[in-house]
Amino acid sequence: MSKLSHIDQHGKANMVDVGDKAITSREAVAEGYIYINLVTMQEIVQQQNKKGDVLTTAKIAGIMAAKQCSNLIPLCHPLMLSKVDVTIEIDEKNARLRVQSLCKLSGKTGVEMEALTAVNVALLTLFDMCKASDPAMRIEGIRVLRKTGGKTGEWQHPDTLISEPSSDV
Template sequence: MNPLTHVDDSGAANMVDVDNKSVTSRSASAEGFIYMNKMTFDAVIEHSNKKGDVIATAKIAGIMAAKKCADLIPLCHPLMLSKVAVEITPEAEKLRFRVTSTCKLSGKTGVEMEALTAVNVALLTLFDMCKASDPEMHFEHVRVLQKLGGKSGNWQSSHKEH
């Protein structure tokens, strides 16, 4: 048996059949960081970016992206999410913003991809809104923090804080 769930025994891509799985409460959280120069960081904090409220816009973008994950990632199941939360926290000492997301549902498949999609699109939105003042911004440490529920149970990242 192939250990990769989205590849069949012949190596062809396939969507996993979740029909026989039980509906359970599931959630997943993810995080990522965007680093920028001090001038750009301060402009975001002070709401003086010419494009508007950078943080509010990035939060909305992340939430919308989680809801569209199946349209963006091949072989992902369309899901009826019951909750998507995106938080963006400034970390002035490191000139970065920490973006976290949590996605929840009652369903037959997990929501890790939705949580990761929310983080990545929020990061991309932060970049897009700030690129004129700092084209050298970069992302780091995008990862799943934890998942809860489902057949495989609960899982938490063993990586240390960044």
């Protein structure tokens, strides 16, 4: 009936069977931004936010979220991630923080959803921890930058040259 991968022959939601797929090394990098006012930026930089260490808390939240992706998104496969890294870059010039995630595994399905989930939850954590100081923050630009592995091989977002995540925060 359908050529859609998540719909069965009766039109019902279906988790894709990846049992016959080859195990390959897979990796995905995603990013997103949160725009904040300069007062809130300084509170973060000087670690003076009333809720504590904003950057470390957001990083840990992103890592935890990537590991929970299949519990949050109904048709995602549970994955044995071998690496999750979340970095947060402070961009005072543009009044924003850039969150970037890297997810890796050896498996039968990609890790784009895990990378996106890590970015989203890290951004939401930043919002939650800073909302008293800046309720007008906005989250934008969430996207997959790059993925490797599987039968499609390497893919990079067409409008970007990316930098690898650093271990800044």
